[in-house]
Amino acid sequence: MARRTFAALAIRNFRLYFAGQMVSVTGNWMQRVAQAWLVLEMTGSGSAVGAVTAVQFLPVLVMAPLGGTVADRVDKRKLLYFTQAASGLIAVTLGVVVLLGVTELWMVFALAFALGAVSSIDNPTRQSFVMEMVGRTKVTNAVGLNSVLVNTSRIIGPALGGLLIVSVGIGLCFILNAASYLGLIAALSLMHSDEIERAVPTPRRRGQILEALGSVRSDPNLLVPLVMIAVISVFAYEFEVILPLMARYTFGGQADTFGVMFAVMGVGAVCGGFYTASRDNSPPTVLVRLGILLAVALTAASLAPLYWMTLVALFAVGATGTSFLSVGNSVLQIYAPPDMRGRVLSLWAVAFLGARPLGAPLVGWIGEHLGPRYGMGIGAVAAFLVSLWAYRRLLAK
Secondary structure (H helix, E strand, C coil): CCHHCHEEEEEEEEHHHHHHHHHHHHHHHHHHHHHHHHHHHHHHCHHHHHHHHEEEEEEEHHHHHHHHHHHHHHCHHHHHHHHHHHHHHHHHHHHHHHHHCCCCCCHHHHHHHHHHHHHHHHHHHHHHHHHHHHCCCHHHHHHHHHHHHHHHHHHHHHHHHHHHHHHHCHHHHHHHHHHHHHHHHHHHHCCCCCHCCCCCCCCCCCHHHHHHHHHHHHHHHHHHHHHHHHHHHHHCCCCCHHHHHHHHHHHHCCHHHHHHHHHHHHHHHHHHHHHHHHCCCCCCHHHHHHHHHHHHHHHHHHHCCCCCHHHHHHHHHHHHHHHHHHHHHHHHHHHHHHHHHHHHHHHHHHHHHCCCCHHHHHHHHHHHHCCCHHHHHHHHHHHHHHHHHHHHHEEEE
């Protein structure tokens, strides 16, 4: 069991990628906590927290298909050098602005937008690069392990970010995140090029994005995961928006309370990632079961009357949510045509990240005006309804 769970780590290039990602993603989660708390401190508004999240992910909604098209045309490893360096420059700029005490709200919004623009290229490139490192037979294992990495970082990053905010201030979080991008840059430079199974670059031609959309529309194995993640992302994955509100207004806590809530959800997500990594490639029907389990966990988190009960429910949210994302991502990697994998996974980025500008302000408004529990509860309803739709769609194919 253990050997199968860690199978992809037997591949040298993936081990390097995994180590570099651990450093980089930890810093990224630390920045996400710091950015949310910075905006909340500046405005006291849940809607403003939702708005900055929306601004950060708006470029992904608009530009990710173009980013996926670029990823299909060029060497993905070289493209990742550019995206990591650009992300680090944005983070250090925000850190310097905060440390100098000249922060204006528009600056936070502008830099969040810039980071989103880089992510619109970075996300589909990283996602499709996994298949080139590990191959088709190990892609589900690699995606599961990557989920473990992301969510281990979700434990470390927010907890560290919360402690740094309380002890030394917000600015240092951004500076440390800027330095963390060097981890993945170093890992990429140490990889063996001859062990990367590069997909044949797609020649430049008109209509490539529409071609990918047509392929998705005609194949339920691609359509169902994308629709499910789009709906769930809009209504259920706005944790950077709803958890600060729950920490402050439901439980009367501070940044460290927010960090603990994020960290507990991250522990659950790590467990969900290990479970997915230990399984063979899963059919799309597994997504229906995971979607319903996520709805149940979100319902429990929204209704739990005590803080410790909420933490237990958030553990379950993390486990089921990560399993859902990992299986959905691996289904797309497996069923997408190789010459358009970058474009198909860019649609995953649109569905998962690009949908956030639609959901973040809505969930932030609900959390501020109706209460954080209602903001969490709407996600449970959405997850349940889209799972029922997916069941009917897959049954009919």
